[in-house]
Amino acid sequence: MQFRHQKVSVTAPARLHMGFIDLSGALGRHFGSIGVALNEQATRLTVTGSDRRSVAGPSAARAEKCLTRLCEALGVSDALEIRIESAIPEHVGLGSGTQMSLAIGAALNAFYGLGLNVRDIAQVTVRGQRSGIGIGVFEQGGLVVDGGRGEHTATPPLLVRMAIPEAWRFILVFDRRGQGLHGLQEIQAFQALPLFPRREAEQLCYLLLMQALPAIAENDIARFGEVITRLQRSVGEHFAAVQGGIYTSPEVASAMQWLAEQGAVAVGQTSWGPTGFCMVNGADRAAALIEMAERKFAAGGTLAFSSASARNSGGLVAVE
Structure with a gap:
């Protein structure tokens, strides 16, 4: 097969998953999500032609x-250097999983x-089996809302x-010890969840449409943050x-409570965690809060x- 280019480089941005807006499925659609693309965390890779397959760097096993799945499905050679x-x-x-898949797929x-x-x-x-x-963030970046899954x-x-x-600015809080649910554990967790109340899903959708999204348009971080914190509490309790x-x-929960007490907004956990997130207005404010947090929570490491x-x-x- 002829190569269109000799070298392809891809940047795939990380995202925060700020929560599901309809876990009830009462209207025949399930999930629906809100999230945002991040600048500082990304998967970056380069693909070039080679006489043999070679993959090196962080998350090489993934x-x-x-690469195997994509090359088999697309019918192309895996004699590449990544x-x-x-x-x-x-x-x-x-x-991480979606962005690695899209990065390699886009490169191929x-x-x-x-x-x-x-x-x-x-x-x-x-x-995209659920969210x-x-x-969406690979396609366009920014804040995105998806419509969930229908029939x-x-x-x-x-x-x-x-x-x-x-x-x-977002402040991210990482737990160095652990990982969130994924793979089979994630599937089993969704199967074990109780029925989500339709009235609660209706309220979350109302708040998102008539409060959170207009707040972004009007640069109102406090009002936007109120909705995200409310949504996060509802989904987190579920x-x-x-x-x-x-x-x-x-430990992340304790840090998030402290950050909220310092005035941070949009407080919650991205996806299954364990990473927590919150928002403040301005890079200087974010840096100051992080410095304080590092001193306060340094003892546990x-x-x-x-x-x-x-x-x-x-x-x-x-491309080159």
Whole structure:
């Protein structure tokens, strides 16, 4: 097969999954999600032609699996050299699996000139089975809302895409010890969950449409944060029985409570965690809070803190 390009480089941004908006399925659609792309955490890799298969760098084992699945499904050679410059940490709630799959798929698509779009790649790699946030942020970045899964859904449709104000910052709280539920554990957890109240799902959708989204348009971080904290509390309480509480990590829970007391908003856990997140207005405010938090929670050595900005553009594919 002729190569369209000799070298393809891809950047796939991490994402925060801020919660599901309809776990009831009362209208025949399940899940529906809200989330945002991040700048500072990303999977970056380069694909070049080779006479043999070679994969090196962080998360190489995951990349090997993605490459095998994609090459078999697309009918292309895996005689490639893949160099992974950076990889989103696995199973901490930042969308590492979806972004690795889309990054390698996008690289193969450009390298071989296959003419696929992002959703074609997502279907081949079986991404978006519940949330479409990872697909949406790779496509466009920013804040995205997907429409969940209906009877005939291939991948959750993108309903809303908005740019996050440049000054808004996220504070991420990592638990160095553990990982969130994933794989078979995640599937079993969803099966074990009780029925989500329809009235609660209706309230969350109402708050999202008539409060959170207008707040982004009007640069109102406090009002936006109120809705995300409310949504996170509702979903966290629903998942508590299978993840050990509203937060997977008690240490992260303590840090998130403290950050809220200092004035942070949009407080919650991304996906199954254990990573927590919150928001403040301004990079200086984020840096000051992180410095205080590192001093306060240093004794346990369990937690790590970092600041992140929203990425208002999608994945990047560069060819040579």
